[in-house]
Amino acid sequence: MSKTSLIIQREYLSRVKNKTFLLTTLLTPLLFVFLIGFSAYLAVKGTDTLSIAVQDANGFFKTNLKSSNSIQYHFTEGIDTSNYLAKGYSAILMIPKFEGTTNTDYIIRYQKGIGIKAKADIEDDINSAIEDHMLEVAGVNRSALDSIHKESRFANLKSYQEKGEGASESDSSVAHGIGYVCGFLIYITMFIYGVMVMRGVTEEKTNRIAEVIISSVKPFQLMLGKIVGIGAVGLTQFLIWIVLILGITMGANHFLSPDTLHQVQAAQQGGTMAAGAQSSEFAQGFSEMKHMVGTVNWIVVIGLFLFYFIGGYLFYAALFAAAGSAVEDVQNSQSLTMPITMPIIFSFIILTRAINYPDSPIAVWASIIPFSSPIVMMARVAYGVPGTVPYWQLLASMASLIAGFLFTTWLAGKIYRTGILLYGKKTTWKEMIKWAFVKN
Known part of the structure; x- marks a missing residue:
C-alpha cells in the first residue's frame, strides 16, 4: 500500500470511527425533519393573538373589518386611548371619517411593539373593509363575487420541456x-x-x-x-x-x-x-x-x-x-x-x-x-x-x-x-x- 493511501486511510478511519461522526450522520436528517416540523408548527400555532379596540367614525367597518386567528377587532363602546390597556386590549385603532377621495391616515396606538407583518395585515384588513363597502355602494354582492372567484379555478397548468422530438413533464x-x-x-x-x-x-x-x-x-x-x-x-x-x-x-x-x-x-x-x-x-x-x-x-x-x-x-x-x-x-x-x-x-x-x-x-x-x-x-x-x-x-x-x-x-x-x-x-x-x- 502506498504512503498516500495509508494517510488517506488514517484520516478517514480516525474520523469515521469517532462517536461524533456517527451521531452527526444519523441525527442530522432527524434534526432537519424536526426543524421543518417545528417551523410549520410555529407558523400555525406559534403566533400571539393581537386584540385591537376600534374607534370607528363611519359605522360600516363593524361589519366589514374581519378578524382572524392572529388579529381580533373589537368594537366596544367607551374605549379610548386612555383606557384601552386597562380594558385588556393590545392596541387601539382610530378610523377617521371615510371620504373616498384621498389617502387617509389610520392611527393605531399601542404600548408594546407591533411587528411589521402585523402592521401590514392590519393595513390590508382596513383596505379590504373599504373595498367591501365600495362594492356594496356599487350594488355588487361580495359573497357572490367571492364564490365566483373560488369556483372559477378550472385551469391546472402543466409544463412540458422539449427534449429532442418529444417532451417530458417538468x-x-x-x-x-x-x-x-x-x-x-x-x-x-x-x-x-x-x-x-x-x-x-x-x-x-x-x-x-x-x-x-x-x-x-x-x-x-x-x-x-x-x-x-x-x-x-x-x-x-x-x-x-x-x-x-x-x-x-x-x-x-x-x-x-x-x-x-x-x-x-x-x-x-x-x-x-x-x-x-x-x-x-x-x-x-x-x-x-x-x-x-x-x-x-x-x-x-x-x-x-x-x-x-x-x-x-x-x-x-x-x-x-x-x-x-x-x-x-x-x-x-x-x-x-x-x-x-x-x-x-x-x-x-x-x-x-x-x-x-x-x-x-x-x-x-x-x-x-x-x-x-x-x-x-x-x-x-x-x-x-x-x-x-x-x-x-x-x-x-x-x-x-x-x-x-x-x-x-x-x-x-x-x-x-x-x-x-x-x-x-x-x-x-x-x-x-x-x-x-x-x-x-
Whole structure:
C-alpha cells in the first residue's frame, strides 16, 4: 500500500470511527425533519393573538373589518386611548371619517411593539373593509363575487420541456427546491470540510507532528492524503443520508392506512380534479407530491451532485490546506482564508438568482467558472439536462472544474511544501504565491 493511501486511510478511519461522526450522520436528517416540523408548527400555532379596540367614525367597518386567528377587532363602546390597556386590549385603532377621495391616515396606538407583518395585515384588513363597502355602494354582492372567484379555478397548468422530438413533464417548483437544497448543501460542506482540512494541517504543524511525518513521506503526499481522506468522510455522510432518505420515502407507504392508499391510487389514476370526489385532501396532496417527485431525473441530479460536491471540495480544500500550512494558529488564519471564502459566499448569492433565472448570463457563466460552478450549476441542472443546461455547457463546467482542481492542488502543494516547516513568521498570500513559483 502506498504512503498516500495509508494517510488517506488514517484520516478517514480516525474520523469515521469517532462517536461524533456517527451521531452527526444519523441525527442530522432527524434534526432537519424536526426543524421543518417545528417551523410549520410555529407558523400555525406559534403566533400571539393581537386584540385591537376600534374607534370607528363611519359605522360600516363593524361589519366589514374581519378578524382572524392572529388579529381580533373589537368594537366596544367607551374605549379610548386612555383606557384601552386597562380594558385588556393590545392596541387601539382610530378610523377617521371615510371620504373616498384621498389617502387617509389610520392611527393605531399601542404600548408594546407591533411587528411589521402585523402592521401590514392590519393595513390590508382596513383596505379590504373599504373595498367591501365600495362594492356594496356599487350594488355588487361580495359573497357572490367571492364564490365566483373560488369556483372559477378550472385551469391546472402543466409544463412540458422539449427534449429532442418529444417532451417530458417538468415542475419548476420542484426544480427550484432541489436546486436550492443541493447548492446549499455544497455551500455548507465546502466550508465545514475545508476548515476541517485547514484545522488538521495547522494542528499537526503546531504539534510538530508534521515534521515527523514528512521525514517518511513527501509534503505533497501528506497534503493530498489529508484532503482525500477528509473528503471521503463527507462523501460517506452524504451516501448515508441518501440511503436514509430513500428508506424513509419507500417506507412512507407503510404508515398510510389502506383507505388512504386507495384514495392516493385513485387520485393518481383519475387525476386530481376527476378524483376529487372520492379522495381526501391529504390523499390528493400526497398523490401530487409523488407525481412531482417522479418528474425529476434523480439519476442525473444525484450523479451530478456527487461530482460537484467532490470537485468543489477538492478545488477549495487544497487552498484551505495551503492556508493551514502557513499559520501556526487557526485563530490567526482569517486574513489568509478571506480570499478563499469570499468566492464561496458570492457563489451562494448567485445561486439565489440562478434558481429563479437559470438561463440568465450570470447563472450560465457562474456555472462554468470553477470558483462558483459547484454551487451554481446544481441550481441549473435541476431544471433539466440537456434542456436548460446544454451538453456543451455541462461538459465545459466539468472540464474547467477538473482543471481548476489540478491547478489548485499543484499551487497548494508548492505552498504546503514550504509553509508546513515555517515557524514564527506571519505569512501573506503574496509570499505564498512566491513560494509556489520559486524554483527549487
